[in-house]
Amino acid sequence: MPQKNDTTSKRKKEHIELCLTDKVEFKKKTSGFKNYDFKHFALTEVDLTNISFETKFFKKKINYPFLISCMTGGSSEAENINARLADVANQLNVILGVGSQRQALEDKNYHRSYKIIREKAPDIPVLGNIGAAQLVKIKSIDPFKKLIDMVEADAMVVHLNPLQELLQPEGEIEFTGLRKKIVKLVKELRVPIIVKEVGSGISKEAAKILLESGVKGIDVAGSGGTSWAGVELLRSKKNNDEIFWDWGLPTSYCIKEVSSLKKKYNFILIGSGGINSAMDMSKAFALGSDITASA
Numbered sequence: 531m532p533q534k535n536d537t538t539s540k541r542k543k544e545h546i547e548l549c550l551t552d553k554v555e556f557k558k559k560t561s562g563f564k565n566y567d568f569k570h571f572a573l574t575e576v577d578l579t580n581i582s583f584e585t586k587f588f589k590k591k592i593n594y595p596f597l598i599s600c601m602t603g604g605s606s607e608a609e610n611i612n613a614r615l616a617d618v619a620n621q622l623n624v625i626l627g628v629g630s631q632r633q634a635l636e637d638k639n640y641h642r643s644y645k646i647i648r649e650k651a652p653d654i655p656v657l658g659n660i661g662a663a664q665l666v667k668i669k670s671i672d673p674f675k676k677l678i679d680m681v682e683a684d685a686m687v688v689h690l691n692p693l694q695e696l697l698q699p700e701g702e703i704e705f706t707g708l709r710k711k712i713v714k715l716v717k718e719l720r721v722p723i724i725v726k727e728v729g730s731g732i733s734k735e736a737a738k739i740l741l742e743s744g745v746k747g748i749d750v751a752g753s754g755g756t757s758w759a760g761v762e763l764l765r766s767k768k769n770n771d772e773i774f775w776d777w778g779l780p781t782s783y784c785i786k787e788v789s790s791l792k793k794k795y796n797f798i799l800i801g802s803g804g805i806n807s808a809m810d811m812s813k814a815f816a817l818g819s820d821i822t823a824s825a
């Protein structure tokens with residue numbers, strides 16, 4: 531029987547390999563940005579030589595409203611990838627998300643694959659990351675405090691990925707008590723909590739519950755980019771379940787819906803899922819995102 535930690539590292543490796551070698555994007559559904567266009571306004575009085583993209587992300591100043599989405603950690607390959615991502619993020623002074631730190635809870639073998647990020651990028655905002663499936667199991671949040679210290683995280687991300695877990699051969703599909711655990715994290719961690727999806731999108735209804743729970747950031751991670759149902763179907767070679775490949779809420783729809791909650795709640799809205807160009811980013815901002823992200 532393989533050890534659990536070996537299994538987690540192996541899975542991380544397979545995810546990266548598949549994303550590099552296979553077609554893992556949504557097949558029919560798009561992010562929806564193509565359905566929008568800008569209304570040209572010729573009578574501008576803006577000094578076009580003097581546009582700054584600088585903004586704030588919680589307490590830190592960043593040069594561009596951009597986040598490199600949470601991707602990897604917890605395997606031998608991850609150290610090199612995270613070192614390079616951290617280098618780039620540091621040079622541009624943008625935000626960097628760490629991949630799921632679940633593996634770091636299991637053993638210390640690959641702690642360096644996460645810690646390398648702060649060595650390479652001491653000043654940028656860095657986001658810790660853990661899955662809902664792990665969160666529901668914990669009794670005390672102390673291990674999560676260690677995950678924050680490990681990367682000196684400026685915020686902690688919880689990823690919601692029920693479809694991915696369902697289609698993953700070794701997936702964990704017990705989410706009872708999740709909302710209470712999110713409230714516990716909000717109350718007991720010293721950094722803000724951001725909640726994201728991984729490509730199926732966060733609806734207005736889900737976002738409202740999260741914001742009522744004290745969450746300070748929502749990353750919609752909608753449909754139109756990487757399909758994690760697709761990745762897991764490729765891993766398990768269960769092509770007969772293709773019905774789920776295109777499951778989810780398009781990114782542009784999620785951004786528009788969730789941004790309407792800004793009238794009542796104070797939070798950072800991250801638009802992601804199929805953001806592939808500066809034009810996608812511009813449309814995501816026009817629809818209400820504060821920051822855009824891409825994996």
Ligand SMILES: Cc1cc2nc3c(=O)[nH]c(=O)nc-3n(C[C@H](O)[C@H](O)[C@H](O)COP(=O)(O)O)c2cc1C
Nearest residue numbers: 599600601629630689728751755756803804824825
């Ligand atoms: C190789 C890879 C690994 C990923 N691992 C994680 C992860 O550990 N935690 C997480 O929250 N999201 C993870 N994601 C999901 C992304 O953060 C993102 O939400 C999703 O891929 C949709 O964005 P995209 O269309 O820009 O790829 C991963 C994505 C990729 C490509």
